[in-house]
Amino acid sequence: MNESSRRTLLASLAALGGAGLVAGCASPGKSLVGGTLAGRRRYDPLDPFPVIRAQADRIFRVTTCLRPFRAAGPRLDTERVGDHLVVHNYGHGGSGWSLSWGSSSIAVQKALSGGDRDIGVIGAGALGMTSALLAQRAGARVTIYARDRPPHVRSSRATGTWSPASRVALEQGLPVDFAGRWEDMCRTSFSHFQSYLGLAGTPVEWTDRYALSDIPFHEAHALRDRAGSPGFVDYHDRVRDLTPAPVDLPAGTHPFPTPFVRRSESLQFNIASLSDRLTNEFLAAGGRFEQAEFHAPYDLARLPQKTLINATGYGARALWRDESIVPVRGQLAWLIPQPELQFGISYRDVGLLSRRDGIIVQSSGVNDFAGYNDPNEQPDRAEAEAAVRVIAALMDRIVAPGRTAA
Ligand SMILES: Cc1cc2nc3c(=O)[nH]c(=O)nc-3n(C[C@H](O)[C@H](O)[C@H](O)COP(=O)(O)OP(=O)(O)OC[C@H]3O[C@@H](n4cnc5c(N)ncnc54)[C@H](O)[C@@H]3O)c2cc1C
Incomplete structure (x- = not known):
C-alpha cells in the first residue's frame, strides 16, 4: 500500500x-x-x-x-493561582480518550514533582479520571471537583475509538519537539489501555x-x-x-x-463501561468526588489542596478565558x-x-x-x-x- x-x-x-x-x-x-x-x-x-x-x-x-481543539495541541504547562500550583491538562481535540493516560502521566508527574501528596483534580472527563487514577497510583490522596460526572461529561459523547492524532493540533507554528511529545503520550496511553482488555464489561476491546x-x-x-x-x-x-x-x-x-x-x-x-470502571477504581482507592462549579481561576484558591490539575476540557475556554480553544x-x-x-x-x-x-x-x-x-x-x-x-x-x-x- x-x-x-x-x-x-x-x-x-x-x-x-x-x-x-x-x-x-x-x-x-x-x-x-x-x-x-x-x-x-x-x-x-x-x-x-x-x-x-x-x-x-x-x-x-x-x-x-x-x-x-487547540492549534498548539493540549495545554500541559503550570501556573500559580494565589498559593496554588495549577497543572493544566486540557485541549485534546478529537483525541482526548486516546491520549488520556499519556497526557495525564505528564500532568501527574508535574503535580507531584514538588512533593505534595494531596491533589485536587478539576474535571471528571477522560483527562480528569485518568489524572486522578495515576496520582492515586503514585501514592497521592485525590479529590475530584467537577460540575458533572460521567455519563454527563462531554467525554461520554465520544465515538469511542483509538484516534490519537485526530484534530489534535495544527501543523503550522508547532514547537519542534511537539511531535515527539505527542508520540510519547500516544505510546504511554496505548500501553495503559492494554490493561483494560479482557475485563468484565469489556471496557476496551479490539x-x-x-x-x-x-x-x-x-x-x-x-x-x-x-x-x-x-x-x-x-x-x-x-x-x-x-x-x-x-x-x-x-x-x-x-x-x-x-x-x-x-x-x-x-x-x-x-465508554459506558470504561467510565464506570475508572470511577469504581477511583472510589475503591479512597478517592472523593465533590460537585463544584468554578467561574474564574481565582475560585480555585479556596480549595484546600495546594496542587491542582485542571482537566476541564472545553470548559477551560470559559473558566480560563482561553480563546485558543476552538470548538469542533x-x-x-x-x-x-x-x-x-x-x-x-x-x-x-x-x-x-x-x-x-x-x-x-x-x-x-x-x-x-x-x-x-x-x-x-x-x-x-x-x-x-x-x-x-x-x-x-x-x-x-x-x-x-x-x-x-x-
Ligand atoms: C463527536 C466526538 C467524538 C469523539 N470521539 C473520540 C474518540 O473516538 N476517541 C478519542 O480519543 N476522542 C474522541 N473525541 C474527543 C474526546 O471526546 C475529548 O477530547 C475528550 O472528551 C476531552 O475530555 P476532557 O476530560 O478534557 O473534557 P470533558 O469530558 O469535557 O470533561 C471536563 C470536566 O470538567 C468539568 N468542568 C468543566 N468546566 C468546569 C467548571 N467551570 N467548573 C467545574 N467543573 C468544570 C466538567 O463537568 C467535566 O467533569 C471525540 C469528541 C467528539 C466531540
Missing part, C-alpha cells in the same frame, strides 16, 4: 468522529475469525453479512459534543473496521484535501507499529457492494445495540461503530474541518437520520444470504 492510500484509509477511518473506526480478537473454541468473544461473534468477511438495523426509528438518542469506497482510496483522499484541509497534524507514521497494517480485500472475498474495501483493526472504547462540533446518532455486530464501517463520510452501549452512527462531513469553530451543541435529528440512511442504503446493496449485490 502506498503512503497516499494509507493516509486515505486512515482519514476514512478517522471519519468516525474525528476518531478512527478499526478491530480483532481470538476467541474460545473457534478459529480467530468467525469466533465468539464474550457472547459476540467476530464477523468474517466470507460469512453472510449480519443485518445492521439501520432505521431512523431505532435511534434512541442523538448527542452532540464540542471537541476542545474490533475490525471496514473502510468502503466507490473510488480508489488515494482519489478519495485527494478529494478530501481539495475540500479544504485546515492543516491538522498527521502523525500516523510515527506509531504505525502499534496497530496491524490495513489490508485491501479483493472483490469476491467480502460482501460489500463497493469496489474498494479495506480492513483494519483498532482499539474500541466502550461532532454529533452521534445512537442506534439500539446489536451485540452480534463487532465491527465498524466507514462509507461516504459516515462512520458506524458497533459498541456495547449503542451503535454509533456519525456524519463526519467532507473532511476533518467539519464542525470547526461551531459552538452549536444542540442535537440535529435530521442530520442524525441522514447519516443512518446512508448506512441503510449501503445495507440494501450488501450481499446478504439469498441476495445478490446491487
Whole structure:
C-alpha cells in the first residue's frame, strides 16, 4: 500500500468522529475469525453479512459534543493561582480518550514533582479520571471537583475509538519537539489501555473496521484535501507499529457492494463501561468526588489542596478565558445495540461503530474541518437520520444470504 492510500484509509477511518473506526480478537473454541468473544461473534468477511438495523426509528438518542481543539495541541504547562500550583491538562481535540493516560502521566508527574501528596483534580472527563487514577497510583490522596460526572461529561459523547492524532493540533507554528511529545503520550496511553482488555464489561476491546469506497482510496483522499484541509497534524507514521497494517480485500472475498474495501483493526472504547470502571477504581482507592462549579481561576484558591490539575476540557475556554480553544462540533446518532455486530464501517463520510452501549452512527462531513469553530451543541435529528440512511442504503446493496449485490 502506498503512503497516499494509507493516509486515505486512515482519514476514512478517522471519519468516525474525528476518531478512527478499526478491530480483532481470538476467541474460545473457534478459529480467530468467525469466533465468539464474550457472547459476540467476530464477523468474517466470507460469512453472510449480519443485518445492521439501520432505521431512523431505532435511534434512541442523538448527542452532540464540542471537541476542545487547540492549534498548539493540549495545554500541559503550570501556573500559580494565589498559593496554588495549577497543572493544566486540557485541549485534546478529537483525541482526548486516546491520549488520556499519556497526557495525564505528564500532568501527574508535574503535580507531584514538588512533593505534595494531596491533589485536587478539576474535571471528571477522560483527562480528569485518568489524572486522578495515576496520582492515586503514585501514592497521592485525590479529590475530584467537577460540575458533572460521567455519563454527563462531554467525554461520554465520544465515538469511542483509538484516534490519537485526530484534530489534535495544527501543523503550522508547532514547537519542534511537539511531535515527539505527542508520540510519547500516544505510546504511554496505548500501553495503559492494554490493561483494560479482557475485563468484565469489556471496557476496551479490539474490533475490525471496514473502510468502503466507490473510488480508489488515494482519489478519495485527494478529494478530501481539495475540500479544504485546515492543516491538522498527521502523525500516523510515527506509531504505525502499534496497530496491524490495513489490508485491501479483493472483490469476491467480502460482501460489500463497493469496489474498494479495506480492513483494519483498532482499539474500541466502550465508554459506558470504561467510565464506570475508572470511577469504581477511583472510589475503591479512597478517592472523593465533590460537585463544584468554578467561574474564574481565582475560585480555585479556596480549595484546600495546594496542587491542582485542571482537566476541564472545553470548559477551560470559559473558566480560563482561553480563546485558543476552538470548538469542533461532532454529533452521534445512537442506534439500539446489536451485540452480534463487532465491527465498524466507514462509507461516504459516515462512520458506524458497533459498541456495547449503542451503535454509533456519525456524519463526519467532507473532511476533518467539519464542525470547526461551531459552538452549536444542540442535537440535529435530521442530520442524525441522514447519516443512518446512508448506512441503510449501503445495507440494501450488501450481499446478504439469498441476495445478490446491487
Ligand atoms: C463527536 C466526538 C467524538 C469523539 N470521539 C473520540 C474518540 O473516538 N476517541 C478519542 O480519543 N476522542 C474522541 N473525541 C474527543 C474526546 O471526546 C475529548 O477530547 C475528550 O472528551 C476531552 O475530555 P476532557 O476530560 O478534557 O473534557 P470533558 O469530558 O469535557 O470533561 C471536563 C470536566 O470538567 C468539568 N468542568 C468543566 N468546566 C468546569 C467548571 N467551570 N467548573 C467545574 N467543573 C468544570 C466538567 O463537568 C467535566 O467533569 C471525540 C469528541 C467528539 C466531540
